[in-house]
Amino acid sequence: MHRFSPAMDALIEALRCLPGVGPKSAQRMALHLLERNREGAATLSRSLADAVERVGRCQQCRNLAEAVLCGICADTRRDASLLCIVETPGDILAIEQAGGYRGRYFVLMGHLSPIDGIGPEEIGLPLLEALARDGEVQEVILATNPTVEGEATAYYITRMLEPLIPRMSRIAHGVPLGGELEYVDGSTLAHAFSGRQPVPGS
């Protein structure tokens, strides 16, 4: 079967490391770059090399960082007594974009998944425990995903930190604001019912 050329074929294969990119889209992407946007391709090549070289993990919260501390941990205006535990750096971005939270984060970079060999060590829990023992953190907000694994991870962390942290909470899960009940999936609805809050004044 005819392919394009060695360098094109290698590029198409390499593009498949991107999530959600199959053989057909990889081919479409490679052709687009080579036919129409060589400057973009060169920039992307440099950006990838730069990011791989420069981006590591924050030594305090495991967030992606280009220095010992990430931008949030290095920001002294953030409230160090408040710690929000999330699964990924993308979750931090979502929370920051929502606004209103002024504490710090701890990034698990995943969740407990014994079947995949991901235990407490792999998601940085020894580092989290050491941080909690420092005594600066007074409140922990568990913001892992409302999935089976996210819930199990939140439960495990709650048990681990209970002796060390005065206040711990789990973010509320339920029907999204502006969402229509009719279009919300069943497990979210079940969650919204079991987590119902008393109406003020009722």
Next chain:
Amino acid sequence: MHRFSPAMDALIEALRCLPGVGPKSAQRMALHLLERNREGAATLSRSLADAVERVGRCQQCRNLAEAVLCGICADTRRDASLLCIVETPGDILAIEQAGGYRGRYFVLMGHLSPIDGIGPEEIGLPLLEALARDGEVQEVILATNPTVEGEATAYYITRMLEPLIPRMSRIAHGVPLGGELEYVDGSTLAHAFSGRQPVPGS
């Protein structure tokens, strides 16, 4: 608004040069690469640089090539009396994968589109005319896409080559109207080739 870090933000921006990749998928891709597949990211960086450096155009047919001639033009077993005119290198791949065609190609790298400033020069028609004047090509198969622009381009080329080429045909049966050749399955394409029709007036 908080972003990730300078190198991450640059990577997310650079990923948007890929077709069909918006801000959300670019962010998901960057996080996936940095968190889970740094080796893949490094390989992709090198493959992009390699392809940009090595891949040029075939001087005979305008196909993507890493030498003066592409693999097909350099292959002396291909029938040089038969020339199939396509819009992109992806079309060549689709036709080769369908099998059965043993002639050569000419790649327009687009189609006539006066509104975008794409005229005969931009799609290599002077080179195509010179090739036709050589006298080796006895039959031309017009395999531009069955879109308004593809049809107009095929019509223009037919008028241009009429005095030079004894037989000209347009692929027709099986290719869905408004569809793109690159995404048509192999047997449909093979059918379209065997059922090609003489161009009226040629």
